[in-house]
Amino acid sequence: MFLSTEKKQLSELPRNCTFPENDWHILAGFWHPVAFSSQVKDKPAKAKLLDVDLVIYRTVDGIAAARDLCVHRGAALSLGWMDEDCKNIVCPFHGLHYNKDGECTKVPSMPDQSKPIPKSIRLISYRAQERYGLVWVCLKPEAIRPIPEWPLLENAGDEWLTIEIPEGLWKASASRHVENFNDLAHISWVHMKTFGNRERPEIIDYKLELDDNGMRMEMPYIEVERGYNDDEGEREREVYYTHFFTFPFATDLQVDYKTDDGGHVTSHFYDIGTPISAHETAIFQISQTNIPGATAEDYAEYQLVTNEEDLALVESQKPEEVPLNIAEELHIPADKFSIQYRRALVRLFNLGAPEMTE
Template sequence: MLKNFWYAVEFGHAVGRRPRKVTCLGQDFVIWRRRDGRIACLSDLCVHRGGALSMGTLAGDDSIACPYHGWEYGPDGGCVKIPANPPGRGIPSKARVDAYPVIERYGMVWAFLGDLPEEERPPIPHIPQHEDPAFRAVYWETTVDANYERTLENVVDAAHTPFVHGTAFGNPDRPEIPDYEITGDDWHAEADILLSPPLPKGLWGALARRRPRAEHVVVSNGWYLPNIVKLHVRLPFGDLVLYDHNIPLGQNRTLVKIVGYRNFFTGRWADGNAVKRIEKIFEQDRPVVENQRPELLPFDLSAELHIRSDALQVAYRRRRRQLMDRGWWVGGDDIVTGDVPRREATVIPSPARRDNPDLARAWVHRSRGETVNEPARSAE
C-alpha cells in the first residue's frame, strides 16, 4: 500500500453533519461536513482512552465529541475541551489526534494520507467529464476480498475481457490485443486499445443497431496513482467513462467506488440501467480476482510472466517499485503492534507530525489486544 497520496475515501453526497467512519490503508478515519461546507478528516481514535470518534457527535464550533468521555477535537486535531477538567485547568498540548488535509472534487472526498508538505504532494487526477454538462454521472460501490492492486490491474488488463466477460463485453472469437502505445507522466499512464466487442444488448443495443457496425472500438485504459483506473469505451452511439477508486481497507480487502459517466441516454430514467450494467461487468470479475494467487502483487517484476498486452500493468509495477524505494510504501514504521493477542494496526503520519517536531510522538496509538506492559510505538 502506498502513502503520501490523495485518496478518494467517500462519495461527496454521502457526507453530512454526522460523523462518518471511513477506512483506508488499514487505518480508520472520521469525516464530517463543517458548517461552511468543507469536510474535516481525523484519525478515528480519541487519544484519551481510544474511543471511536465516529461514534460521537458534533459539538460547539465544528468540533467532534468522543462518545466515551466527551473530549472535543477541532478540525485541526487539537483537543478544545475536556469536560472532566475543573474550570481554569488547561488542556495538555499532547491532547490531539492526527488531522489530514481534505479536498472535495469530482463528486469525491479526497484525503491526503501522508506527511508531505503541500508543495510536494502528488496531484489529484483530472476528471474532465465531471464538469462537462454533456455527461451524466452514476455512482456504485462494493467490497472485494482481494488486494487493491489486484483489482486495479484487473481493470487495465484488456486481454481478460473475452474470457471473463464473454459476449457481455468481450469477444471470444477475436481475443487478439494489437500492440499499443502508452502515454503519461510520473502519476498516470494511459493507452488507446483496439477491441472487437459484441453488439450491445437491451436498451443500448437498440440504439447501436441504428448505426453502422464497427469492426473495432477504441477503449482508453489507464491508471492514476495510487489506486484509480479509468476505462473509456467509445461506443457507436456515445462515450462511457468509468473511474474505479480501489480503496485499500487492508492488505486483502478493497472497497471499490465507481463513478460512471455517459453522454447518451442522459435522463435520470436511464441511471438504473447504467448502474445495472456496471454491476454486471464487475460481478463477472469478482470470483477471478478474489481467487488470484499470490494474493498480493509481487514486489519483483520478474516474479510473474509478462507479454506485450500487459504493458500498462508493467508500467504500474515499475513506477510502484520506484515509490517503494523512495519510502512511500506502508511499512514497519507505520505499524503499531499489541501483544495479547498480538495484533497490528496501521497509523499513517499526518502533516502535523512534520510541522510540529516536538509533538511527533504526542499521539499514542494502540492496537486492539495490546496490554499496558508493552506500549505501542507512535508513528513518526
C-alpha cells in the same frame, strides 16, 4: 492486558499493519478516496485506509479526517456525533469536543470551563479534501502526487449524465484490482454477460505512453452489445478504449462508441481502488455518459454486473500481492500495461524494496 510503563511515541504505522513498512510509508504519501461526500453528512463516518481506522467528519469549517481514536481513553470517535453548531465532533464516552483541526475545544467534566485546554490534547488528524464528490485523505503531511486530474468530471455540461456507483469491497489487493481494470485480454473471456466478445480475443500491439503521473493506453475493440431490456438480441459494436491511468490506483477509462448515423458517443468509467489493507480494497467508481436516453439505474446496474464478473477471478489470484519482480509471473504480449505498471512502481516510487533483515 497491560502495555508496559515504557514511554512510547504513538507509532505512525497502524497496529497489525499488513503492508511491508517501506510500502506503507510510500502509499501513505498518495491521496486516496475513503468515502463519497454524500456518505459524510451530519454524522461522522467510519473508514479505513492502509490499515488505519479513520473517522471522517464534516464541520462548518470543512471536511476533516482523523484516526478513529479519542486521545482521552481510546474510544472510537466514529460512534460519536457533531455538536449543535457542527463545529466539533463529540466523543460519545466522556464528551470531549474536537474541531476540524483535531484540537480539543471542550472537556465537559472540567468544573471551571474558563480554564484553557492544553494544546497537546488533540486528535491524530490527516489531510482531507473533497473532489469529484469523493473525500480524499493523505496520511502524510505532504503528498507525493496530486489527486488525479479529471476535468470532465468537474465541469461536465448538461449533456453528461454522472452516476456514483455504490462503493464495493474486494478481498484483493488494490494493485491486482488496477491491473484487472486495465487488462485488455480478459475482456473477451470474463465479460460475457456484459460487453465481451469471445469471437474477438486478439489484442493488437496497443499504444501505451508513460509519464511520472501515470499511463495512457488506447486500443480499438469490437464489443458485443447485450442490453438488459434488449429485444433485438446481441450485436457487435465498434468501440475505442482510451485508458488514462494515474498512479497508484486510479483509472479514467474513456469508451467511444460509433453510432449508426456515423457520429459517436462517449462514456467514462472512473475507478479508484483504495487499499484498506494489503488484501482488501474499497472500490470507488463514477460513470459518466452522453449516450442519449441513458439512465442512472441502468448504468449503475451495468457497472455492478461488470464488477461481479471480475470479482471472483481477482479475489482468486495468488499471490494476493502483485509481484514487483517481473520474473515472478509469466507474461503475454497483451500484458504491456501491467508490465509497465510494475516497473514504474519500483522505478518511480521504490515500492517493493527488499525488506531489511537484521
